[in-house]
Amino acid sequence: MIGRSILVSAIMCFTFLSSGCFSQADGHYSARDLNRGSKDSYWSDDYADDDLDDRESDDYDDDGGDDSDIVMNPEVKKDPSYIVVNNDFSNLQVYNPRIPIYDQYTLEQRRALNLPTQLPPVQKFSGIKMAYLTFDDGPDDINTPRILDILKMYGVIATFFVCGNMVDTYPSVLKRIFNEGHAIGNHSYNHNYKQLYPSASNFLYQMEKTDEAIFDVIGMRPLIIRAPGGKYGAFTSEYYPMLDKNGYVEYDWNVDSEDAKSQLKSAQALIDQVDQQTQKKFKNDSAIILMHSTAAKTTTVDALPKIIQILKERGYMFGVITPMTPQPW
Numbered sequence: 653m654i655g656r657s658i659l660v661s662a663i664m665c666f667t668f669l670s671s672g673c674f675s676q677a678d679g680h681y682s683a684r685d686l687n688r689g690s691k692d693s694y695w696s697d698d699y700a701d702d703d704l705d706d707r708e709s710d711d712y713d714d715d716g717g718d719d720s721d722i723v724m725n726p727e728v729k730k731d732p733s734y735i736v737v738n739n740d741f742s743n744l745q746v747y748n749p750r751i752p753i754y755d756q757y758t759l760e761q762r763r764a765l766n767l768p769t770q771l772p773p774v775q776k777f778s779g780i781k782m783a784y785l786t787f788d789d790g791p792d793d794i795n796t797p798r799i800l801d802i803l804k805m806y807g808v809i810a811t812f813f814v815c816g817n818m819v820d821t822y823p824s825v826l827k828r829i830f831n832e833g834h835a836i837g838n839h840s841y842n843h844n845y846k847q848l849y850p851s852a853s854n855f856l857y858q859m860e861k862t863d864e865a866i867f868d869v870i871g872m873r874p875l876i877i878r879a880p881g882g883k884y885g886a887f888t889s890e891y892y893p894m895l896d897k898n899g900y901v902e903y904d905w906n907v908d909s910e911d912a913k914s915q916l917k918s919a920q921a922l923i924d925q926v927d928q929q930t931q932k933k934f935k936n937d938s939a940i941i942l943m944h945s946t947a948a949k950t951t952t953v954d955a956l957p958k959i960i961q962i963l964k965e966r967g968y969m970f971g972v973i974t975p976m977t978p979q980p981w
């Protein structure tokens with residue numbers, strides 16, 4: 653097997669909707685359902701928000717109901733750090749918005765092994781008010797570590813859409829993101845619009861190159877991507893079938909902290925943006941918040957604790973982007 657650390661096959665029921673592990677089959681779950689599963693609870697204290705502390709147990713058991721590879725990272729205690737998709741992607745119905753999902757193969761490896769590259773239809777997560785903090789353009793060795801410290805302090809998970817050239821420069825920071833249970837997504841190799849947006853094949857080239865950079869560090873590749881600048885206005889119709897064919901799921905955002913404006917905004921201005929934009933009800937109760945983790949974005953770091961507090965007070969739970977995350981629009 654390629655690039656695996658410790659594999660614990662099997663635990664649990666927290667995967668297939670079809671396995672009947674959850675009491676509801678319509679895709680809508682209460683916080684109580686999610687906290688408890690039906691008989692297996694799979695959330696850990698490490699990942700728990702304050703409002704999840706009433707769950708009954710964080711024990712796992714092996715009911716033999718699933719052959720997914722659940723990877724346990726000893727540095728993160730007993731909890732699954734991420735889930736590895738099956739060769740045929742059949743375990744993509746994992747119904748947990750808090751555990752990152754990766755592929756153990758690059759696209760090139762899948763093609764060579766004659767494995768599918770296109771994802772099957774996936775039911776999107778819904779039913780709980782979720783906030784997905786996303787940090788683009790890193791990792792760097794200044795602000796990304798500070799962001800990771802804050803996330804750890806608040807017990808919150810996030811998604812980092814990284815650029816391949818930054819991964820090549822700061823591999824140890826990428827490794828830390830991975831080890832601490834956050835999700836990693838692909839944000840192109842060099843973020844250069846002129847090179848990314850002439851054609852879908854140009855875009856694919858950078859996606860694969862970045863996958864390789866990520867794979868070299870963590871032994872996995874993400875299925876989630878974010879188009880630099882967002883897909884609207886950038887993608888032509890040829891991009892969508894290219895992404896489908898290669899199993900990439902693109903996520904833009906529906907809350908913009910505005911930390912990418914050319915003139916650096918104050919921390920308070922970023923807080924105000926997130927505060928104002930998260931007062932409304934979102935489609936699927938899902939707020940995907942755009943921020944950045946590069947050396948220039950100092951005020952993002954300063955604003956983050958307050959942004960987390962506001963979202964918690966507003967009743968959001970924190971998740972990571974996976975192919976099961978609903979689209980923001």
Ligand SMILES: [Zn+2]
Pocket residue numbers: 788789839843880881
């Ligand atoms: Zn970007």
